[in-house]
Amino acid sequence: MPERDHLAASRRGFLGLAAGGLALAAGSGAARAARVDTSARILILGAGAAGVAMASRLTARLRGATITLLDPRPEHWYQPGFTLIAAGLKPATYAVSSTAQWIPRGATLVPEAAAEIDPETNTVTTESGTKLGYDFLIVATGLVLDWAAIEGFSLDLVGPEHGIGAHYAGPSYAARTWAALDAFTSKGGQALVGRPATEMKCAGAPLKFAFLTEDTAARKGTRGSVAVTYAAQSTALFGVPIVSEKVRMLFAERGIGVVYEHVLKAIDPGARTATYATPEGDKVLDWDFINVIPPMRAPAAVRNSPLPWADKWTDQGWVEADQATLRHPRYPNVFAVGDVAGVPKGKTAASVKWQVPVIEDHLVAEIAGRGEGTERYDGYTSCPLITRVGRAMLVEFDYRNNLVPSFPGIIAPLEELWISWLMKEVALHATYNAMLRGRA
Amino acid sequence: MKQLTFGTLIAVFEEMFGRALFWALVAAAAVITLAYLYVLIRDRAVSWRKFLLAQLSMPVGAVAAVVFVMWITESRLSDIGGPIDAIVLLGIAAVGAVGLAILVYTVQSLVRRPGAG
Numbered sequence A: 001m002p003e004r005d006h007l008a009a010s011r012r013g014f015l016g017l018a019a020g021g022l023a024l025a026a027g028s029g030a031a032r033a034a035r036v037d038t039s040a041r042i043l044i045l046g047a048g049a050a051g052v053a054m055a056s057r058l059t060a061r062l063r064g065a066t067i068t069l070l071d072p073r074p075e076h077w078y079q080p081g082f083t084l085i086a087a088g089l090k091p092a093t094y095a096v097s098s099t100a101q102w103i104p105r106g107a108t109l110v111p112e113a114a115a116e117i118d119p120e121t122n123t124v125t126t127e128s129g130t131k132l133g134y135d136f137l138i139v140a141t142g143l144v145l146d147w148a149a150i151e152g153f154s155l156d157l158v159g160p161e162h163g164i165g166a167h168y169a170g171p172s173y174a175a176r177t178w179a180a181l182d183a184f185t186s187k188g189g190q191a192l193v194g195r196p197a198t199e200m201k202c203a204g205a206p207l208k209f210a211f212l213t214e215d216t217a218a219r220k221g222t223r224g225s226v227a228v229t230y231a232a233q234s235t236a237l238f239g240v241p242i243v244s245e246k247v248r249m250l251f252a253e254r255g256i257g258v259v260y261e262h263v264l265k266a267i268d269p270g271a272r273t274a275t276y277a278t279p280e281g282d283k284v285l286d287w288d289f290i291n292v293i294p295p296m297r298a299p300a301a302v303r304n305s306p307l308p309w310a311d312k313w314t315d316q317g318w319v320e321a322d323q324a325t326l327r328h329p330r331y332p333n334v335f336a337v338g339d340v341a342g343v344p345k346g347k348t349a350a351s352v353k354w355q356v357p358v359i360e361d362h363l364v365a366e367i368a369g370r371g372e373g374t375e376r377y378d379g380y381t382s383c384p385l386i387t388r389v390g391r392a393m394l395v396e397f398d399y400r401n402n403l404v405p406s407f408p409g410i411i412a413p414l415e416e417l418w419i420s421w422l423m424k425e426v427a428l429h430a431t432y433n434a435m436l437r438g439r440a
Numbered sequence B: 001m002k003q004l005t006f007g008t009l010i011a012v013f014e015e016m017f018g019r020a021l022f023w024a025l026v027a028a029a030a031v032i033t034l035a036y037l038y039v040l041i042r043d044r045a046v047s048w049r050k051f052l053l054a055q056l057s058m059p060v061g062a063v064a065a066v067v068f069v070m071w072i073t074e075s076r077l078s079d080i081g082g083p084i085d086a087i088v089l090l091g092i093a094a095v096g097a098v099g100l101a102i103l104v105y106t107v108q109s110l111v112r113r114p115g116a117g
């Protein structure tokens, strides 16, 4: 039967093509090394983006290791999704999954917070008083949002009733932030958006929020009655000068006002005023809608341990770490990864993706008796800077403030592109999930 | 992005359309392709009359594909910002055009008796 033969031949051809594609894809990844036998006890504090990704990579590389994760939160939060929720594009559930579902086989989750870390005796005490010994400690607790530092603010105030947003606080608060933004942009008035003076996760997110506030009003046709002011904490809009300049130009083009060196310290929800610390003393601005992003610090258990820098960020408590290897200089069996790591830049999920393979390399090399690993983290940080619904700039940079585009010549870093929007809106969540599984 | 693997790509597409819709689309594309191959082999020649109608359907397929992707990604045509955007958009249109042409050709061949066209 010639038809059958033809079909079979073409199917074989198709399978061959698919297999070729797979081989190509596999070849582009790092060659998977053989698993290393060990009885090491590895303790990971935090099962967020960094903790889970770390556990997935280590369970794949090590055989016989005891890998334990500590995290009290039953929900896993996909935080880059908070921006889309706060723009009314996704429901709160978009960012929520369960922590337990991501724990890889070969690792154990203890649903408790670390209360005390003692790197001298290699023990961590949990909130219930259980003591856990370790050979290697990976600190991946993320950071805490210091809401109490904003006088007059409380999370119950978030929503359309008071015209207050706080999309950093979590998925349901991001949804309430959208409710507040939606009501505000229908009515009109003055919006205030800003950022804290501490280090922060995703420093582009406050800028995105300013753009989205303007865009929401423009789409509704109420732009004429809406004023948006961005309160920058310093004299720049972004830590990377070339990006800061680009944002300054875009803000001007879009009619978004800027006040520099304004750090939010208090709000009065009744009078709808906000007080900012400035070099010339306190200044008070009026608002009809305000989005609050508070100072950020390491969790108390980390801050109160011997792990933070003694002479840097002393009010914030980030874990002392070598910039290139993320290893603790004073306690070499301790690594820091993700938002809690005391390195300049790098507080994004994209940085986590680049940090995790570095720690994996150094840890596995040491366990295998090969000495130091060779991988190095160069400060890679990425932030798809949404400038309106449908467009974004893919901003990627390193420790030296150099732009390091992933797709040079194809996706221009400082250009507002639809493809960059697609990356944030559709590709980022999938890439994030793949990272959690150790596949990206 | 540090490494872009085939698995990541599949995951990206599952995310884009939702897992069920994505695999339904893949299955639909596979079925149509197989049916197309089947009628080609059965008829042992390309029918130029059917091909003409298939060609006429191409602009419709192109527009439909673009509208669909824009709807799924909350975007508008005015969001196209640079050359790469235009290339991606043209790619989507091309896939839609060829896809619908194959579909139209196959449907015609399946509903009409072989040799009749």
Ligand SMILES: Cc1cc2nc3c(=O)[nH]c(=O)nc-3n(C[C@H](O)[C@H](O)[C@H](O)COP(=O)(O)OP(=O)(O)OC[C@H]3O[C@@H](n4cnc5c(N)ncnc54)[C@H](O)[C@@H]3O)c2cc1C
Residues within 6 Å of the ligand: A045, A046, A047, A048, A049, A050, A051, A070, A071, A072, A073, A078, A079, A080, A081, A082, A083, A112, A113, A114, A115, A140, A141, A142, A143, A167, A168, A201, A202, A205, A299, A301, A337, A338, A339, A340, A347, A348, A349, A350, A351, A352, A382, A383, A384
């Ligand atoms: C609004 C917003 C937008 C963002 N947009 C982007 C973006 O576009 N691109 C991007 O790459 N990144 C973005 N990010 C940043 C990104 O989400 C974080 O950088 C990333 O989640 C960091 O991972 P992590 O594991 O260090 O912290 P997390 O993911 O926060 O996880 C920390 C975990 O540690 C747990 N924990 C805390 N204290 C303890 C303790 N004492 N003991 C045990 N466990 C503890 C917590 O419960 C939590 O589960 C955004 C963040 C926000 C808030």
